[in-house]
Every structure is written in structure tokens, then in C-alpha cells.
Amino acid sequence: MKKKIVFIDGNLNPGGAERILCTLIRNIDREKYDVEVIITGRPGDMLALLPQDVKCTVLNIRRSRYAFWHLGKMLKKIKPDVVFSVSLNSMQAAWLARFIFRLHFKISVRYCLMPKQMIKEGFMKPTSLRHRIDSFFLHHVDCVVAEHRYMKEELKEIYHLPDAKLASVLNPLDEPLFKKQLEEAADFSLPEGQINVVAAGRINREKGFDFLVKAFGEVVKHDSRFHLYIVGKNIGDNQAALESDAIKLGCSGNIHFEGFQGNPYKYFKAADLYVLSSRWEASPNVVFENLYLGKRIVATDCSPILKDVLGNNGILVSWGDIYQMAHAILNYKQYKEESKKFYSLSEFYKVIIGE
Numbered sequence: 001m002k003k004k005i006v007f008i009d010g011n012l013n014p015g016g017a018e019r020i021l022c023t024l025i026r027n028i029d030r031e032k033y034d035v036e037v038i039i040t041g042r043p044g045d046m047l048a049l050l051p052q053d054v055k056c057t058v059l060n061i062r063r064s065r066y067a068f069w070h071l072g073k074m075l076k077k078i079k080p081d082v083v084f085s086v087s088l089n090s091m092q093a094a095w096l097a098r099f100i101f102r103l104h105f106k107i108s109v110r111y112c113l114m115p116k117q118m119i120k121e122g123f124m125k126p127t128s129l130r131h132r133i134d135s136f137f138l139h140h141v142d143c144v145v146a147e148h149r150y151m152k153e154e155l156k157e158i159y160h161l162p163d164a165k166l167a168s169v170l171n172p173l174d175e176p177l178f179k180k181q182l183e184e185a186a187d188f189s190l191p192e193g194q195i196n197v198v199a200a201g202r203i204n205r206e207k208g209f210d211f212l213v214k215a216f217g218e219v220v221k222h223d224s225r226f227h228l229y230i231v232g233k234n235i236g237d238n239q240a241a242l243e244s245d246a247i248k249l250g251c252s253g254n255i256h257f258e259g260f261q262g263n264p265y266k267y268f269k270a271a272d273l274y275v276l277s278s279r280w281e282a283s284p285n286v287v288f289e290n291l292y293l294g295k296r297i298v299a300t301d302c303s304p305i306l307k308d309v310l311g312n313n314g315i316l317v318s319w320g321d322i323y324q325m326a327h328a329i330l331n332y333k334q335y336k337e338e339s340k341k342f343y344s345l346s347e348f349y350k351v352i353i354g355e
Helices: 016-027 045-049 064-078 088-100 115-120 129-140 149-159 175-184 209-222 238-249 265-270 285-292 322-330 345-354
Strands: 003-009 033-039 055-058 082-085 106-110 143-146 166-168 195-200 226-231 255-259 273-276 297-300 314-317
Touching: 003 016, 003 064, 003 088, 016 045, 016 106, 016 175, 016 285, 016 345, 033 064, 064 088, 082 088, 082 345, 088 106, 088 129, 106 345, 115 149, 129 149, 143 149, 143 345, 149 166, 175 265, 175 285, 195 209, 195 265, 209 226, 209 238, 209 322, 238 255, 265 285, 273 285, 285 297, 297 322, 314 322
Parallel strands: 003 033, 003 082, 033 055, 082 106, 106 143, 143 166, 195 226, 195 273, 226 255, 273 297, 297 314
Antiparallel strands: none
């Protein structure tokens, strides 16, 4: 008999965690497992990445953690063996559903934040009620999957989670989708005669595009052949502020906002250099994707895993040091173009399903 696996998310809005969830859903062996997806809120742009043959139910409940009653009714009918989520709120709703309806299934959750960084940024307070609630649920699910060994150690330290409940697996890459989208965009190119730099991510404070735009102003002063393409959905009025900064710095003609792209890989493939400018990251998927393509990379020291994977492909710079970032971009040719592959989908399924 097939095992039943239910994947749960709040909305599938564009983001690294949501892309990982879609990768797991798309690549799971459906000859071996029955798979269903439940979206507790209003579905976002990444819903289109789900396979057509996977049943997806949308609950349209505003907050994931309040979806437990409707979720419980659904899970009681489905009778899953495993429920998996990349969202703490969805995980909490699943646990409440399991407890209230007296259901029996394994809950695995992908933790996608660096706890110490969240404390530093003021998003998490170890003495707060929210922290205690999160800690309670993390202690009562069956498996907490960290994105790498550094995160695993922080989870042990901040939440006092036991080793037996923790696993560490690097983010998987959807290699079939990756190759398919590159093939579909085989004719895509960025203008010749210029040096094309690409950065990707939601345009918000976390991604640090304000820092990158300032550094790019210095780059263009030295070499006007450099052009920056920012691929990602605008959040609030952040893009307008960046455009204003670019005008003031005299580099607006060299910075291009491409918006959300269902296929960002074509930009990565066409780039001469990829830049990660984030203030903080847990495990930046875009870096692993660009390493897979053998791209040169300049990245901020926003995640400890970067020093383990970047190698000869690029360099880490201090976040906020405009001149160091500009210098690293201008000297991009000194980095190697070496293709690297770090992920293992089979290991990920083994951890979350428990086989």
C-alpha cells in the first residue's frame, strides 16, 4: 500500500522555502506515494509550479495557524502517514489538527531561518510568548529539518531541541525543471557588449538591494559597461526607493528591474556574474543554483554555509561595505567558472518521510 504524504503551505508566494516545497512535490515518486497539497490561505504565484496530477486544495483562510479546524477535517478524511511543511504556522496548524482530532501521522517541518540572526534583527525574542509557542511546537513535532549544520547547532542552542529530533539536509535543486526551463529559454540573452550582473529575490529589506544599488553606483563610475538586472517581486514601495537612489547615484540607466519571473534561471544562465546582497539568509537557493550553472558569484557574508560552498567561484564581502562590494564586482573575472552540485533529493525524502 502506498504511503500518503500531505504537503501544507500558507500561500505558495514566491520565496526560497516555497520553491523547495514545490521541488519536493514535483519530484516525489508518485508510483510509491499518494501525494496531496493543502494551501491554507490564498494561493500565490508559485502554485503554477505544482504538477497537474497532484490534488491541491485551497482553504482560503487568512492566517495559517487558525486553519487547524478545517485542516483537521481534511486530514481525518485523507488519513496521511506524513504531513510536511516549510512554514512554522502551517506546522502548528497541523499539530493542533492532529491533537484535537486525535489523528496519527508524522509531522516534519523544514526550518528556514537562522535563529540567532532573527534575534539580532529583532524578529525573535527568546523571552517572548511567540518564541515559547514556537518552541513548544518544535518540541512536539516528529522531525525538524535544518538547512545545514550551522542552523542545526543554533536550533539546539536556542530551542534546546534534542539531536534525535533534528536532521540537517541542504536544499534540493529541481534539476528536471531547471533543465526544462533553460531549454525553453534557449534563445534568451542579455545585451552583448556589456557586463551583465544578475541579482534575484523579493525586493524587500532582507535582500539588501539598497546596499547593492549604492555599490553599483561605484561600479558604474569606474566602468559603465556593467549593467545590473534585479529579478524579483516588488514588496511595498521598496522598488521606488531603489529607483530614486539609482537616479541620485547616476546609474539608473544601468539598473534594470525585471519583476517576478517564473523562469529566473534564464537570467542566471545569461549572466556574467551573480550577486547576492542579502542582509541575512539561511541557505540561499540562488547561490546553489548559480553554482550548479558554474557561475561566478559575489555574496555578502549573510549565511555561514556560504564559506563552505563558494570555493573558487567567488568571494564573500562584508554587508554594508560599499567599496568592498564594488571592488569585488569590478574584479569578477578573477573568480572561476566551476559547476558544483550539493543537493540530494533522496536524502531529503528519507528524512521527512522517515524511511
